[in-house]
Amino acid sequence: MGYPHKPHDKETVILSEYFGDAEARSYAGWVKRGGYKALKASLEMQPAEVIEIVKSSGLRGRGGAGFPTGVKWSFMPKEKSKPHYLCCNADEAEPGTFKDREIMRWTPHALIEGCAIAQYAIQAEITYIYIRGEFTEPLRIMQAALDDAYGNGVLGDDAMGSGRRLDMYIHRGAGAYICGEETALMNSIEGQRGNPRIRPPFPAASGVFGMPTTINNVETLAAVPHIINRGPEWYKGLSLNNEKSSGTKLFSVAGHIQRPGNYEVTMGFPLGELINDLCGGMRQGRTLKACIPGGSSVPILNREETESCLLDYEGCVEMGTMLGSGGVIVFDDSADMVYQTMRLARFYAHESCAQCTQCREGTGWTVRILERILAGQGEQKDLDLLLDLADQMTGKTICVLSDSCAAVVISTIKRFRNEFEAYIAGTREPAVVAVGVG
Amino acid sequence: MEQTTPYSQVFVGDNRKRLDEVLTRYPAKRAGLLAALWMVQEQHGWVSDEAMAETASVLGLTPSYIKGVVTFYTMYHQHPVGKTFVQVCTTTPCNICGAEEVVEAFLEHTGCDDLGATSPDGKFTVIEVECLGACGFATPVMMNEDVIENVTPEKVPDLVKQYS
Numbered sequence: 001m002g003y004p005h006k007p008h009d010k011e012t013v014i015l016s017e018y019f020g021d022a023e024a025r026s027y028a029g030w031v032k033r034g035g036y037k038a039l040k041a042s043l044e045m046q047p048a049e050v051i052e053i054v055k056s057s058g059l060r061g062r063g064g065a066g067f068p069t070g071v072k073w074s075f076m077p078k079e080k081s082k083p084h085y086l087c088c089n090a091d092e093a094e095p096g097t098f099k100d101r102e103i104m105r106w107t108p109h110a111l112i113e114g115c116a117i118a119q120y121a122i123q124a125e126i127t128y129i130y131i132r133g134e135f136t137e138p139l140r141i142m143q144a145a146l147d148d149a150y151g152n153g154v155l156g157d158d159a160m161g162s163g164r165r166l167d168m169y170i171h172r173g174a175g176a177y178i179c180g181e182e183t184a185l186m187n188s189i190e191g192q193r194g195n196p197r198i199r200p201p202f203p204a205a206s207g208v209f210g211m212p213t214t215i216n217n218v219e220t221l222a223a224v225p226h227i228i229n230r231g232p233e234w235y236k237g238l239s240l241n242n243e244k245s246s247g248t249k250l251f252s253v254a255g256h257i258q259r260p261g262n263y264e265v266t267m268g269f270p271l272g273e274l275i276n277d278l279c280g281g282m283r284q285g286r287t288l289k290a291c292i293p294g295g296s297s298v299p300i301l302n303r304e305e306t307e308s309c310l311l312d313y314e315g316c317v318e319m320g321t322m323l324g325s326g327g328v329i330v331f332d333d334s335a336d337m338v339y340q341t342m343r344l345a346r347f348y349a350h351e352s353c354a355q356c357t358q359c360r361e362g363t364g365w366t367v368r369i370l371e372r373i374l375a376g377q378g379e380q381k382d383l384d385l386l387l388d389l390a391d392q393m394t395g396k397t398i399c400v401l402s403d404s405c406a407a408v409v410i411s412t413i414k415r416f417r418n419e420f421e422a423y424i425a426g427t428r429e430p431a432v433v434a435v436g437v438g
Numbered sequence: 439m440e441q442t443t444p445y446s447q448v449f450v451g452d453n454r455k456r457l458d459e460v461l462t463r464y465p466a467k468r469a470g471l472l473a474a475l476w477m478v479q480e481q482h483g484w485v486s487d488e489a490m491a492e493t494a495s496v497l498g499l500t501p502s503y504i505k506g507v508v509t510f511y512t513m514y515h516q517h518p519v520g521k522t523f524v525q526v527c528t529t530t531p532c533n534i535c536g537a538e539e540v541v542e543a544f545l546e547h548t549g550c551d552d553l554g555a556t557s558p559d560g561k562f563t564v565i566e567v568e569c570l571g572a573c574g575f576a577t578p579v580m581m582n583e584d585v586i587e588n589v590t591p592e593k594v595p596d597l598v599k600q601y602s
Contacts, residue, residue: 191507194510
């Protein structure tokens, strides 16, 4: 449902059915709502069968990359010679995205059940749920639910009476966006600085503690019990005639909108309808100017593109952007795109782990050039300089943080060049630039 | 930094037991570092050089290694902060909804001169923070361990009073 709003009849509520229902948080409440049936059924299958079901459902990673989940699981060694690990990525920090937070706040057992099924499928002894340090309430609720799950024999040395041992622990982060990058997350679990690792080796070969590891996003794992319960064909049917994007997706909508919140729709839902119908459209007297559909790291769309964009992996690519994490940021005609580009660049500069030169220097210089333009001291050649810099920041680093900053700059200059030029030409009053810390 | 009061050890008694329990979750001792640093901050309010030295000896690491980790993660304080640590999200989705006015209101009502500075009465430190992951509830503000949603400049005076 569009928490904190009542569900809209165009929504398809599956993951969000119990958002706002505090009783669903307890083990007893979750079982009453059909919880842990899927885990029980999974534990009675062979791990390979579980992987096959998830593979044929078409479920793809909801954290941003969209990699097929079942395929990722199948990369884990079939013959066990070492310990295996599952990491659940709950380091949600992509600007515009706040869906995993709500899954953990309202339906912690949905995540635990999804983790336990995945853990069994990849034959892992331990799951680490990596939750960002700022998520104090989700941390508290998840810990209480984990204790509850252990207390009721869901986890522990005889998980659901299966004779198998399943352990699950929460690992609290401490403030670093980059730890949402899978290899940085593994380093952070190991007690290191959260620097992304060079791949190969890929996590399935050498992940956390050098052992075979799978990393999945919260929303991805929370969808798994539903797929086990209702079958892969049902899940595949939840799409808009697109075999490549199936199921429902939670979209977090924020910014200049009447009803911000989380909305769950089937893949392929029109972005314009999400904004205008489900979220109640723009604020009084305002018009839509731009929209970032998949979290701040994906290219921005102008009004026309927003109104014709279909929300699935392919539909977004067609518009020159990406589905990403489903964090929809809406801008109306009052937004200063130059200032907001600078704010986003500042975000990436602050969050760069600083191991790659292109990222460490590139994000910092992007901020400085944008601040210069905003202060009315920009020159015409600064736009070419920004684009050249963005080019140097794309595809040249260990992870994609640098590319994300570049995508913001390139896509905004492409669509809103006149706003940058107005500052440079002096036809727009210089903006006061508040100086951030760090 | 000069230490005026004697350093009180963190990893003794119950805390030591808590840490030992945490260490059973991992195949390597170093993996307990983030949790250990959280325990340090819980007791002292920040992570001092002495605390890093103690953590290093407990986990079999070097103080310089610990410093490298502490300086990477923004939530560990490297110097004492006000009794209430206020973090206002000012990243784009909140920024376009007026987050900078919320920051201004906090600076004004807490008496903090500037971002990162502590108020003269020692009660508050205010900073801007990047994305708190609550963009639909603009502007979210963290006051110590509490996340307060939908904060507007008008609500700031009451919040400051409540946490004073």
